[in-house]
Amino acid sequence: MRISQLSAASGVPIPTIKYYLREGLLPAGEQTSATRAEYGARHVRRLRLIRALLEVGRLPIAAIRKVLAAVDDETLSMHHVLGTAHYAIAPEIEPHPDDEAWHAARGEADRLIADLGWQVDAQAPTRDELAQVILTLDRLGLPATGEALRPYAEKAMELVAEHEIGVIPLDRTREEAVEALVVGTVVHGRALDVLRRLAQESASARIFGISGTSGD
Amino acid sequence: MRISQLSAASGVPIPTIKYYLREGLLPAGEQTSATRAEYGARHVRRLRLIRALLEVGRLPIAAIRKVLAAVDDETLSMHHVLGTAHYAIAPEIEPHPDDEAWHAARGEADRLIADLGWQVDAQAPTRDELAQVILTLDRLGLPATGEALRPYAEKAMELVAEHEIGVIPLDRTREEAVEALVVGTVVHGRALDVLRRLAQESASARIFGISGTSGD
DNA sequence: ATTATTGGATAGTACAACTAGCCAATGCCT
DNA sequence: AGGCATTGGCTAGTTGTACTATCCAATAAT
Incomplete structure (x- = not known):
């Protein structure tokens, strides 16, 4: 898979992929020649993870880099990766x-x-x-x-x-479990926030009533 | 209260207060002469609200302006203000x-x-x-x-x-109730997120154990 | 052989949230 | 009454982030 195909498969523009490569968010593809590199399914997956942390989790690039470094560090336990993620998330x-x-x-x-x-x-x-x-x-x-x-x-x-924590698939590879842990931390946070606001709107409608002093 | 005292009372630097005035986040003080304006407790309060929405709620300035406009619009019902806040919060x-x-x-x-x-x-x-x-x-x-x-x-x-919703003080002025509603939406969201991550760390410690494959 | 694409590098853009500087008018103090 | 400091209002500059654009020489595909 070449960079143009990676771009098509992930929906991320080529210049942005190059930027992520420069920033160390995405590992380099396997160099097959001086001007060609081969990317795989892992790169597509990693791009999806980056976009999830960026768009849904609203993490800055620098924080994402730290999180991904922890994900890729096989010497870190689940608990340590979670700690790193929490540390990176904290403003x-x-x-x-x-x-x-x-x-x-x-x-x-x-x-x-x-x-x-x-x-x-x-x-x-x-x-x-x-x-x-x-x-x-x-x-x-x-x-x-x-x-x-x-x-x-x-x-x-x-x-x-x-x-x-219970939902983490511990029976798969470490990478899968660790990714699920990180995504769970970040994206579920968002999910919960959205659900809270929906519940709030509903409670507000019930308690205050839809009708107001006036419409907008 | 002059701008320097407002700055001292709120902890917000004068240039930043001027910026908020320009951006329409903070109402102008009462002009007492061509080069002097008087600010009051309401301005201090408003600055605190702005900083809360900005620093804890992480809302962009533009969203804060919309939220505050809804807070100040007396023709809007509680439910409508909440809706406006939700709309402004939504990315x-x-x-x-x-x-x-x-x-x-x-x-x-x-x-x-x-x-x-x-x-x-x-x-x-x-x-x-x-x-x-x-x-x-x-x-x-x-x-x-x-x-x-x-x-x-x-x-x-x-x-x-x-x-x-139940915690909103409906027995006070509209402004107080509406501010509590807005702050509740934004800051409580953050509170909940923080508590969730703390609970998560605790659950992780219990389930995965503190010990890892290695230290960090 | 020719045309298109790629990787790598450098530079530029857009937006957000300030921050700094200037200036003339005024207030305050003596 | 005179003089220094402060104020409001203006314009411009800064910092940081996440891209986006352009170049270029080296290939690869046809």
């Missing part, structure tokens, strides 16, 4: 050196995680993300203590996370 | 004129929504988002039919959405 949160409100929020986050009995790495950037959300809700005057978020976490998220 | 999905796979995915999405008995506008862009997620999962060979997503929707999201 940079600029440090708040000695911001008291920040530390309070971070403490609240840690307390919630501990109370739920969740086993989360002490260095996980996700803890900071949670602190940021708590801090933001707090600043806006909305309930944001651990207790307010707890029903979300307990009733809904444990169920979902359990299901997601 | 542009380029149309797939006569892509068969796309239509199948969209049909699957509509079927799922109907089966759940959810009351969702037929034109809601969220329907397309759901279709895109289904299509992506499908292309990657992961279970993505309505049935696969159904437990997510049923057991988890209805609960969450119900809770979110």
